[in-house]
Amino acid sequence: MITGVPLATYAIFPALKDNPGSWIDFGSVENLELDNFNMLSYEFMVKDGWIILPQRGFVWARADAEKQIKIFSSTCTHLACNVIWQEETQEFICPCHSGRFNAQGMPVAGPPSRPLSVLEHKVTDGNLLVFMKV
């Protein structure tokens, strides 16, 4: 007990802390091509143990004529590959196991069973901000 508890805590500690997440600026909303999914890349700094590293990736953003915006995470809900929007078929396809999601993010074919996760967003001073948790 006396040695086990401290040692286990030592090894597990970083796994217990949750990353708080933050709002990431994706630039002006005007840049979004309407009625289509736009691939928006991000790079922001996160603390990883003892260093601060850039975290990179992308999200899928869609704005319609009424400026209704929807943001999908690019992470496939099956096994975490990046899904790609296909304009011709109006579907997201996942290259890894041919999973498919429709424009609402619902799984329509292949192994995924959960919808793509929707990311929280807001528009401040004409800029699109998305809440990212890594």
Next chain:
Amino acid sequence: MNDMRVETRSQKIIELLSLGESRDRLLAFEVPKDALTWTRFCGSLLLVLLILLFFSGIFMAFYYSPVPGTAYDSVDFALFKIPFGSVVKGIHHYSWNLLLMVMGIHLGRSLILGSYKAPRQMVWVTGVIILFFVPLFIITGDLLPWDQTGYWSTQVRLSIISSVPFIGKSAARFLLGGSLTGVVALTRFYIFHILLLPGFLVLFLAMHFHFIRHRGLSEPLGTDPVFRPRIPFYPNLVNRWLFLFIIVSVVLAIISRHWTPPLGDPADPTDSSYIPKPEWWVLFLNQLVSVFKGGLAVLGSTLIPAGLAGLLIGLPFMDRSPYRHPAGRWKILLSAAILSGFIIGLSIMGYLEHFVLVKH
């Protein structure tokens, strides 16, 4: 004359180290002559491959730097700028691929010839545990070069681990030391790969040999167990091992020189076009995971693999008949063949899906 001097000098050293007793025991140690038959070849080959993995791993660690920003460059440097870089990394790379195949044959032989049966149950159990260590080595090793393949395979494996009910998420977080695949994770993977796992592997290997020594090698089928000629362990068997070691090293070195071991592009988490392809040995697991959908997903990711592992470990306790000849054990062998058939079938399905029918 010269010989005499060498003899006495080594005698003196043995004396100095008080090893006289151990030497006498080693020289008196005998093994059955059938230890040299070709059906036992795989065990010796495994030992050689493991030693090669350890040696090549230690040498690679001279250059390897476990930090995301420099890991890739350090591997690239050791591979292309250092003389024999491709040989050292190649021996590591080809050895583990070969190790896994040879382990399969080694296990299959024991299954067919019934050598897992009493009194050798624990030899089988420790052997299966050693087999289960190899995927852990591969999972942790794959991330080390920090290339696209390693990075993305790791993401896929982590999400499979996370999908295991109850413990999956915490296990993945413990492995990574957080939620990111970054510097903390790489440090952990490194220390697992070169310190903890090798330590445990050596422990189980020692147990494997301990049980073999005390429970003996199984008698070759159809021979008279009373008349079983014996040969000295040293030098007969040891020399065979050394000979095999030299042959395998040279062959693998030549292969590595010709086919440089793979190192992909540096890991890029944003690269959407990169499609991770499962390695040959996980194809069946991958396929299991993608065959079962929705609520049944636990079946593919947890229950079936765990069940198979349980069957494998528990085999000597379920099949208790002392009868060893394959002809009289067709039920066990048929079930094993059907299960292997399923695994091979799933692997072929996975191969077709990932390597032949890929569409972009």
